[in-house]
Amino acid sequence: MLEPSQNVLPQGLIQSLKGLTGFDEAAFVKVHSFGATDVHSIRLNPVKPCINLEQRLADSLHANGVVPPPRITMQSIPWESQGYYLNERPFYTFDPLFHAGSYYVQEASSMFLGWALKQLIDSNASIRALDLCAAPGGKTTLLQSYLNNQSVLVANEVIKSRAAILQENITKWGAENVVVTNNDPQHFKKMEGYFDLIVVDAPCSGSGLFRRDPDAIKEWSEDAVQLCSQRQQRILSDILPSLKENGCLIYSTCSYSKEEDEAICDWLLEEMNCENVPLEVPSNWGVVTTESGKGAIGYRFWPDKVQGEGLFLACFRCKQPNFFTEGKKKKPTIGLSKQEIALVQNWVKDAGEYEYQKTEDLILAMTPTVAAVVEELKSGGLYIKQAGIAVGKSTGKEIIPDPALALSGLNSEHTVVVTLKHRQALQYLSREDMTDFWHDFEVQMACDGDEMQTQTKKQALKAKKGWALVAYKGRNLGWVKLLSNRLNNYYPKEWRILKKPVF
Numbered sequence: 001m002l003e004p005s006q007n008v009l010p011q012g013l014i015q016s017l018k019g020l021t022g023f024d025e026a027a028f029v030k031v032h033s034f035g036a037t038d039v040h041s042i043r044l045n046p047v048k049p050c051i052n053l054e055q056r057l058a059d060s061l062h063a064n065g066v067v068p069p070p071r072i073t074m075q076s077i078p079w080e081s082q083g084y085y086l087n088e089r090p091f092y093t094f095d096p097l098f099h100a101g102s103y104y105v106q107e108a109s110s111m112f113l114g115w116a117l118k119q120l121i122d123s124n125a126s127i128r129a130l131d132l133c134a135a136p137g138g139k140t141t142l143l144q145s146y147l148n149n150q151s152v153l154v155a156n157e158v159i160k161s162r163a164a165i166l167q168e169n170i171t172k173w174g175a176e177n178v179v180v181t182n183n184d185p186q187h188f189k190k191m192e193g194y195f196d197l198i199v200v201d202a203p204c205s206g207s208g209l210f211r212r213d214p215d216a217i218k219e220w221s222e223d224a225v226q227l228c229s230q231r232q233q234r235i236l237s238d239i240l241p242s243l244k245e246n247g248c249l250i251y252s253t254c255s256y257s258k259e260e261d262e263a264i265c266d267w268l269l270e271e272m273n274c275e276n277v278p279l280e281v282p283s284n285w286g287v288v289t290t291e292s293g294k295g296a297i298g299y300r301f302w303p304d305k306v307q308g309e310g311l312f313l314a315c316f317r318c319k320q321p322n323f324f325t326e327g328k329k330k331k332p333t334i335g336l337s338k339q340e341i342a343l344v345q346n347w348v349k350d351a352g353e354y355e356y357q358k359t360e361d362l363i364l365a366m367t368p369t370v371a372a373v374v375e376e377l378k379s380g381g382l383y384i385k386q387a388g389i390a391v392g393k394s395t396g397k398e399i400i401p402d403p404a405l406a407l408s409g410l411n412s413e414h415t416v417v418v419t420l421k422h423r424q425a426l427q428y429l430s431r432e433d434m435t436d437f438w439h440d441f442e443v444q445m446a447c448d449g450d451e452m453q454t455q456t457k458k459q460a461l462k463a464k465k466g467w468a469l470v471a472y473k474g475r476n477l478g479w480v481k482l483l484s485n486r487l488n489n490y491y492p493k494e495w496r497i498l499k500k501p502v503f
């Protein structure tokens with residue numbers, strides 16, 4: 001929420017918005033003023049369902065010292081079936097399910113991308129999609145949920161530090177059909193005609209996020225809008241040759257300025273051989289349909305008309321010549337010894353369905369389609385940060401399992417599982433010593449017939465020492481190593497939570 005001193009919107013912005021369809025100056029200023037209601041929303045991960053999430057979210061506030069915690073209610077977002085508004089802002093850091101990738105905290109208007117995807121892509125087709133400006137990964141995780149397992153999503157981010165955050169969020173989301181790259185748009189020039197779908201959620205002047213990020217108000221200027229508009233054209237002209245003939249382009253910004261929205265749509269029609277694709281959008285949602293000078297239809301979210309922040313989105317089909325020739329795929333490099341291949345079987349469910357590659361001792365499991373895309377991206381000179389699921393580091397004799405394996409659906413059903421309570425889970429996520437809780441863990445392990453059985457710690461330890469998954473409310477968080485009188489915490493240092501819960 002804006003503080004009283006922060007709610008001064010730039011006059012230049014207000015002047016420039018006059019005349020735009022749906023702009024209502026008084027209502028717009030009011031929603032940006034001190035005391036205006038904040039909107040909170042999350043999007044669920046369809047492959048990591050969780051029971052009674054409202055209670056978990058309330059528990060997160062309790063762990064942050066709110067007594068008694070308020071009741072949390074979830075209300076559907078009209079344009080996204082997995083999206084929900086929350087009546088309160090939880091303290092996500094203290095909800096282990098947030099770290100497990102059971103949901104993504106995402107601004108509601110941004111989820112409109114899913115509505116566009118539903119109308120643009122055939123959910124049964126295997127496609128190659130590129131999310132060009134992907135960090136921190138809100139739209140990537142949404143897009144991933146709309147693709148089938150035979151499709152591959154390349155999530156690219158040009159800024160290295162932001163690519164690391166993208167990688168973390170994708171790892172927690174747990175999807176096996178995503179490749180993370182760290183490249184400038186112009187590095188894709190060898191991938192001509194390669195992608196069926198490109199999403200460009202462009203860097204912009206950010207006026208649509210002024211309510212959330214009041215500091216952005218100080219950065220705004222008419223010059224910044226012009227510079228952003230030029231950069232958006234540059235990004236699009238660099239990447240459009242990578243789109244297949246008649247492939248789809250989804251362009252979006254979180255700016256209200258026509259220079260970054262309608263003017264870019266006109267340029268795409270006039271200069272880049274693109275055709276605009278209008279969407280069906282129910283009129284009672286409050287989403288405003290816009291029309292550019294050359295007739296391109298787009299969609300603008302005004303925060304006084306929808307429960308959400310500012311967004312502009314428009315869709316196109318582009319007639320790029322299809323240069324990319326299928327069938328020149330190189331055989332992926334395997335690089336795993338016989339012993340490593342045997343070791344992998346102990347860790348990965350349906351291990352035979354994946355191809356494996358090793359980079360600096362890290363073994364990656366990839367579906368054949370992901371492996372093929374990786375080889376093609378490498379041939380195109382692109383820098384790949386992550387692909388498929390990291391199984392673990394090989395020492396030659398054993399595999400040290402990777403957090404990505406714990407967070408994916410690839411874990412072998414034979415893996416021992418340690419079930420934690422809320423407080424224990426937060427201790428684990430803080431990467432603390434777990435010895436204090438040693439007496440009341442529940443350990444589950446596979447027994448004959450492959451059913452999981454719950455055992456007391458003593459029984460479990462007699463039967464098994466070594467690596468175990470750590471889970472909270474049925475969702476995996478990471479790995480521990482069971483020793484005779486303690487367990488070692490292997491939660492990644494760079495992900496650990498720093499704030500202490502108040503219980």
Ligand code: SAM
Pocket residue numbers: 110132133134135136137138139140157158159162184185201202203204231235
């Ligand atoms: N799609 C993201 C999401 O939903 O979480 C948000 C993307 S943000 C609006 C724009 C991204 O573009 C930023 O991560 C930024 O680092 C990146 N970016 C900045 N300059 C760029 C450039 N010249 N080319 C491509 N991407 C750029």
